[in-house]
Amino acid sequence: MKQHLGRQSGVQNVEVSLLDGKAQVTPKDDGQIDPVQLLKATYDSGVTAAEMDMTARGKIVKDSSGSFALQVEPNRSFALTPNELSKGLEALADTETMVTVRGQLYKKAAGKKKADPSVPLKLLILEVSKKE
Amino acid sequence: MSSKKMALLALLVSIVSPISQAQIKHIEMRVEGMT
Numbered sequence: 001m002k003q004h005l006g007r008q009s010g011v012q013n014v015e016v017s018l019l020d021g022k023a024q025v026t027p028k029d030d031g032q033i034d035p036v037q038l039l040k041a042t043y044d045s046g047v048t049a050a051e052m053d054m055t056a057r058g059k060i061v062k063d064s065s066g067s068f069a070l071q072v073e074p075n076r077s078f079a080l081t082p083n084e085l086s087k088g089l090e091a092l093a094d095t096e097t098m099v100t101v102r103g104q105l106y107k108k109a110a111g112k113k114k115a116d117p118s119v120p121l122k123l124l125i126l127e128v129s130k131k132e
Numbered sequence: 133m134s135s136k137k138m139a140l141l142a143l144l145v146s147i148v149s150p151i152s153q154a155q156i157k158h159i160e161m162r163v164e165g166m167t
Contacts, residue, residue: 001166021166025159033156042163051162058154072154098153105159 004045008037021050032073035105035121052106054123057130062093070101070123078105078123085125092131100130 005014005025010033013026023042027033035052042049058072060080068090071077080086089099103125 001163016166018166021163023161023163025161027156027159030155033159035156035159038159038161042161047166048164049161050164053160054156055158056154056156072156100157108164 001042001045001047004041005038008033008041010034011038034076039106048108049106050108051104052121053102053126054105055100055102055129057098057100059096059098060089060092060094062090068093070099078121081122081124083125085128089125089128098130098132099128101125102127102129 002014002016005011005023010027011025012028015024025038035054039049039052056070056072058070061069061071061077063069068080068086069077070080092099103123105121105123
């Protein structure tokens with residue numbers, strides 16, 4: 001699994017803990033990492049991803065449908081699952097304010113073994129650590 | 133470098149830098165079936 005994840009583009013380091021069943025992925029400095037590819041690589045290595053959390057820095061943007069998203073790269077953003085924390089960030093939409101958040105990108109649905117790659121990952125914000 | 137070019141460079145940096153500083157910093161996964 002460590003090798004599978006380490007081969008993905010944008011990955012600098014992978015730490016796997018057998019004891020607590022967790023994998024920590026550190027992106028390269030450019031941050032060009034694709035969580036969907038990491039999920040796929042995890043399945044390819046023969047294990048099931050139960051949950052994926054991400055810490056990211058970016059801007060809050062509002063798309064044409066009125067939904068809010070965290071933009072982490074010019075061409076990559078994650079739609080926000082509405083909750084109290086995301087509501088608190090809505091006022092920052094389309095401003096230059098950068099926020100650092102920790103959130104859940106994926107959680108395995110009960111009874112499912114594999115994530116559906118056609119379903120875009122949504123970010124459920126668990127913690128807002130910085131606004132600048 | 134002329135002051136005009138310097139001003140243009142400063143403007144470009146101010147436009148580009150907020151996005152270039154945006155990035156995924158860390159990912160943690162909980163996995164099942166690992167041996």
